[in-house]
Structures are given as structure tokens and as C-alpha cells.
Amino acid sequence: MAQKKSDPNYKVIAENRRARFDYAIEDDIECGLLLEGSEVKSLRANGANIAESYAAVEDGELWLINSYIAPYEQAKTFRHEERRRRKMLVSRKQLATLWNATQRKGMTLVPIVMYFNHKGLAKLKLGIAKGKKLHDKRDTQAKRDWSRQKQRLLKDNR
Numbered sequence: 001m002a003q004k005k006s007d008p009n010y011k012v013i014a015e016n017r018r019a020r021f022d023y024a025i026e027d028d029i030e031c032g033l034l035l036e037g038s039e040v041k042s043l044r045a046n047g048a049n050i051a052e053s054y055a056a057v058e059d060g061e062l063w064l065i066n067s068y069i070a071p072y073e074q075a076k077t078f079r080h081e082e083r084r085r086r087k088m089l090v091s092r093k094q095l096a097t098l099w100n101a102t103q104r105k106g107m108t109l110v111p112i113v114m115y116f117n118h119k120g121l122a123k124l125k126l127g128i129a130k131g132k133k134l135h136d137k138r139d140t141q142a143k144r145d146w147s148r149q150k151q152r153l154l155k156d157n158r
Contacts, residue, residue, distance in 0.1 A: 007118050014048040014114045021137060023110050023129035029098070031062065031124050032089035033114075038075035043122055045072070048114055055088060055109035055126055057099045062088040064111065064124065088124065101128050 019025065035043075042048070047070030055064050064086040071079055090098070101107040112125045132140070 009116060009118050009120045011116045012113060013043050013046060013116065013122070014050045016050050016053075016111055016113065018051065019110045019112050019127060019129070021140065022132060023108065023127065024132055024136070025110070025112070025127040025129045026107070027128045028112060029090065029094055029126050029128070031126050033064065033122050033124055034087040034089060035069075035122060036078070036080045038072040038078060038080045039069045040122060041075070042070050042072040042080075043114075043116075045070075047072075050111040050114055050124075053111050055098075055111060057095065057102060057109075060095070062090055062095055062098060062109075064088050067111070088126070098126075098128070106130075 049068040053064060053067035055062060057063075066083060067086060068082055069080065071082060098109060102109060107128050107130055110127045110129045112127045114122065114124045117123050
């Protein structure tokens with residue numbers, strides 16, 4: 001996501017803010033999405049949610065499951081299904097890496113952010129993650145609170 005702010009085509013569509021809280025993300029991969037026309041139009045109008053979704057490798061293909069793309073109102077005859085399984089586009093080497101991580105190492109594939117890249121193509125950043133336990137989440141929360149408090153104290157001392 002290290003894109004220029006002045007790029008007119010780069011636009012974040014949906015973000016999974018709880019992903020970094022619930023999972024320890026070890027690596028991430030940029031994936032393409034196989035979308036229908038009305039889905040792209042709906043994404044341009046910011047009608048998406050990836051908070052409850054996940055990815056899975058099934059039959060040698062990568063799928064985005066349970067993601068929501070709002071229906072596009074102007075599409076009369078060719079409407080899309082809101083919560084359909086969407087195929088994700090990755091190279092064979094990346095697919096083998098993802099399958100190895102999920103099947104052998106017990107990792108989870110978590111969507112982090114969906115966006116339009118600088119070329120205007122819909123992309124999804126997919127995180128290879130391990131689930132955090134409750135004490136890990138508390139530790140993360142405590143570190144975040146301490147850093148906020150530290151910034152306040154430094155700001156007050158000036």
C-alpha cells in the first residue's frame with residue numbers, strides 16, 4: 001500500500017480493520033479479483049465489506065468467501081449475487097505457497113484491504129496469518145494504550 005497520495009486511480013474500497021487485532025499477520029500477497037461488470041461499478045461507488053470474509057484454496061484455485069459487494073441499482077438485467085464466492089487471481093507459485101501455509105502450517109488467509117491500484121484494477125491484499133489468543137490481544141491493546149499515553153505525556157511536556 002505504499003502508493004502515492006496524488007495518484008487519482010488509487011482508491012481504498014474496503015478495509016478489514018479487525019484483521020490486525022484478531023490475527024498476527026506474517027506475510028501478505030496482492031491478488032487480483034475475477035469480477036462481473038456490475039460488481040466493479042458497485043465497488044467504484046464504495047459498496048463493499050470484507051470484514052467477515054476469508055480466503056481458501058480449493059481444487060487448485062483461490063477463492064474469496066463471504067465477501068459482500070452491494071447490488072448496483074442501475075444494473076437491471078445483469079445483477080450480481082451479493083455474497084457469491086469470487087475467484088482470486090494469483091500465480092501458481094503463490095498458490096502453492098498459500099496452500100502450504102494453510103494445509104501444513106495451520107495458517108489462515110485473511111483479506112486486509114480491497115482497493116483499486118494505480119492502473120484502476122481491483123486488487124485485494126491477502127494476509128497469511130495466525131489467530132491470536134485472548135492474552136495476545138490484551139497485550140496488543142496494552143501496548144497500543146501505552147503508546148497513546150506516552151504521546152500525550154510528551155505533548156503535554158512541550
